[in-house]
Amino acid sequence: MPELVNQCQGCGWIGEDDALASRYPDIERLGMRTSPGEIIPSGECPECGALCHVVPMPKAKLNIFDLEYLLELCRSDCPPEENGESEAELMYDKIKLMAKEMFDA
Numbered sequence: 001m002p003e004l005v006n007q008c009q010g011c012g013w014i015g016e017d018d019a020l021a022s023r024y025p026d027i028e029r030l031g032m033r034t035s036p037g038e039i040i041p042s043g044e045c046p047e048c049g050a051l052c053h054v055v056p057m058p059k060a061k062l063n064i065f066d067l068e069y070l071l072e073l074c075r076s077d078c079p080p081e082e083n084g085e086s087e088a089e090l091m092y093d094k095i096k097l098m099a100k101e102m103f104d105a
């Protein structure tokens with residue numbers, strides 16, 4: 001995955017250079033669409049035609065339901081021990097608690 005992508009300032013579209021409708025400096029009426037001092041756009045949005053700028057690749061948002069599902073998968077891989085809770089079981093509870101705190105904040 002690329003570290004830098006283009007983001008549309010109009011509709012929020014995000015994509016790589018190849019997907020842009022046009023690329024700097026081949027942007028129509030560029031002078032009229034930017035103000036002095038403005039960051040130079042990287043191109044035009046293929047969706048709405050607004051100007052795009054280079055931004056860092058957004059990090060995927062972690063969803064608590066995905067996380068719980070992953071935890072379930074991990075736990076089901078570890079058979080419980082005979083006397084009491086296994087280490088995996090304890091770890092599961094700990095991580096789940098931490099995740100709850102993170103998402104509630």
Ligand SMILES: [Zn+2]
Binds near residue numbers: 009011013050
């Ligand atoms: Zn757009």
